[in-house]
Amino acid sequence: MTQVRDDRLEPALVRLIAVVLLGGMLGILNSTMVAVAIDPLSKEFGTSITTIGWASTGFLLAVTATIPFTSWAVDRFGSKRMWIIGLTVFLLGSLLSATAWNAGSLIGFRVVQGLAAGILDPLVLVLLARGAGPSRAGRVMGLMGVVLSLGPVLGPVAGGAILQGMSWRWMFLLSVPVGLVALVLAVRVVPSDPPRGTAESQVRLDVLGLALLGPGFAALVLAMSQSADRTAFAVWQVLLPLILGVVVLIGYAIHALGVRRIPPLIDLRLFKNTSFTASVTVMTLSGLATFASLFALPLYYQQIRGHGTLAAGLLVTPVGLGAALAMPLAGTLSDKIGSRFLAQAGAVVAALGGLLLARVSPTANEVWPSLAALVMGMGLGFVGAPTMGSLYRTLPMHLVPQGSSVLYMLNQLGAAIGIALVTVILKTVGDGDFLKGIHGVYWFAIGTLGVLLVATLFLPGRADVPPAASPAGEEPQGVPGQQSVDAPASS
Numbered sequence: 001m002t003q004v005r006d007d008r009l010e011p012a013l014v015r016l017i018a019v020v021l022l023g024g025m026l027g028i029l030n031s032t033m034v035a036v037a038i039d040p041l042s043k044e045f046g047t048s049i050t051t052i053g054w055a056s057t058g059f060l061l062a063v064t065a066t067i068p069f070t071s072w073a074v075d076r077f078g079s080k081r082m083w084i085i086g087l088t089v090f091l092l093g094s095l096l097s098a099t100a101w102n103a104g105s106l107i108g109f110r111v112v113q114g115l116a117a118g119i120l121d122p123l124v125l126v127l128l129a130r131g132a133g134p135s136r137a138g139r140v141m142g143l144m145g146v147v148l149s150l151g152p153v154l155g156p157v158a159g160g161a162i163l164q165g166m167s168w169r170w171m172f173l174l175s176v177p178v179g180l181v182a183l184v185l186a187v188r189v190v191p192s193d194p195p196r197g198t199a200e201s202q203v204r205l206d207v208l209g210l211a212l213l214g215p216g217f218a219a220l221v222l223a224m225s226q227s228a229d230r231t232a233f234a235v236w237q238v239l240l241p242l243i244l245g246v247v248v249l250i251g252y253a254i255h256a257l258g259v260r261r262i263p264p265l266i267d268l269r270l271f272k273n274t275s276f277t278a279s280v281t282v283m284t285l286s287g288l289a290t291f292a293s294l295f296a297l298p299l300y301y302q303q304i305r306g307h308g309t310l311a312a313g314l315l316v317t318p319v320g321l322g323a324a325l326a327m328p329l330a331g332t333l334s335d336k337i338g339s340r341f342l343a344q345a346g347a348v349v350a351a352l353g354g355l356l357l358a359r360v361s362p363t364a365n366e367v368w369p370s371l372a373a374l375v376m377g378m379g380l381g382f383v384g385a386p387t388m389g390s391l392y393r394t395l396p397m398h399l400v401p402q403g404s405s406v407l408y409m410l411n412q413l414g415a416a417i418g419i420a421l422v423t424v425i426l427k428t429v430g431d432g433d434f435l436k437g438i439h440g441v442y443w444f445a446i447g448t449l450g451v452l453l454v455a456t457l458f459l460p461g462r463a464d465v466p467p468a469a470s471p472a473g474e475e476p477q478g479v480p481g482q483q484s485v486d487a488p489a490s491s
Contacts, residue, residue: 016131017140019189021147023087023182024124026175027117028147030094031059032155034110036309037168044168045103050229054107057225059114064221064412065214066118068265071405072205075398079126080190086119087186091179098172122404127190129392129400138339138389142331145385149323149377152294153316160310209265212252217409219245224416228423266402276403278458279391280410282343285452286383287414289350289445293319295422296441297357297373303434304362318370322377327385334386338461346382347453351446353379358442362435383452390460
């Protein structure tokens with residue numbers, strides 16, 4: 001008699017997913033919500049848009065710099081304790097941001113929020129991956145992808161709606177009750193986990209690595225952000241942090257590969273695993289294409305079609321909606337048939353949506369660009385969930401925090417590069433013709449998806465899918481549980 005596999009998620013896991021996504025939504029929404037308030041905030045505090053823009057840039061840099069610390073702190077203090085600390089600090093940062101009295105105080109308090117988001121963002125992946133186990137990673141990552149997809153597009157819409165009827169301070173105050181609910185539920189629902197490190201070498205922080213890795217990535221993100229602001233690469237404000245970031249990251253690589261008694265924050269031998277390297281490469285390129293589209297599409301609606309901020313934000317939502325609809329299905333399918341084919345199909349569909357947007361005209365019925373954005377979002381959703389699922393099927397559980405850190409840092413970098421390149425393309429390709437520049441952005445996105453399609457060839461296929469569901473948090477059979485990475489297997 002054939003045994004029927006029960007694919008239902010246990011009630012405890014469902015509760016965990018809901019509680020973790022509620023807390024994770026805070027950082028994602030706040031990272032994009034403030035973007036639409038730059039102009040009113042500059043008028044409120046009597047300062048330049050460039051200065052107040054650091055309220056967003058400072059948040060992003062704080063997130064990037066904190067993520068490597070989180071990968072160590074999870075094993076040192078436990079994921080539940082770090083999750084509660086992250087929520088508490090985020091609530092504090094939100095309250096302080098709402099009471100800001102000038103541009104400097106707002107930027108400083110936004111950095112506090114960013115530090116907390118740098119704890120929460122990778123922990124969303126860690127908690128869900130450990131709770132699901134490797135054979136259900138795709139489905140759970142698909143559910144998480146709904147929040148990741150809708151957050152960047154709903155943030156500006158929510159910010160615009162708040163600014164139309166209320167004070168800017170409510171952008172931060174509304175996070176407080178949501179955060180309090182998330183905190184109370186986390187205390188009750190998130191399972192306690194003892195710290196994993198016991199030996200002295202395991203609990204000691206790689207201070208030099210932390211001083212190199214976080215600031216190195218933050219410098220690269222800053223360079224991309226400055227390029228977006230100045231619509232150029234060949235200026236010292238871009239080249240200085242870019243060169244500094246590259247030099248510091250080379251220094252980290254030399255440090256991490258050297259012989260030492262303290263394990264590095266991120267063991268670079270992870271990249272010996274072909275599936276892991278392919279997964280983070282695909283997600284980086286996906287972030288680049290996604291944010292290029294999310295940045296260019298509202299500009300089309302505002303500059304070409306003459307819509308206001310809120311209307312343009314609403315018209316961009318099909319990108320996030322398409323991804324949110326596709327990710328749960330794609331994640332579930334990837335647990336059964338592997339990630340490679342689904343990600344390849346998603347890349348092709350996303351490129352077709354991009355091709356339609358690359359031919360959009362000033363007089364086109366607005367239904368067509370919306371449908372094209374929906375198609376592109378659905379394609380990107382079929383790339384994202386299977387790829388994230390493959391990453392967590394590849395890694396043993398004790399390496400999930402490191403894998404999450406790498407994924408988030410590279411995805412942040414990909415997003416920053418995508419936004420920076422949009423501004424440069426609009427200036428150079430468009431050369432005064434804004435619509436031509438928009439077309440150029442989408443041709444760039446199509447090219448990126450072509451490179452992504454090549455990278456999907458190295459994702460695991462059907463034969464690499466675990467045969468049966470594992471209990472929550474259980475490591476796959478045959479995966480050693482040692483603390484260090486001796487030689488990650490190539491897929």
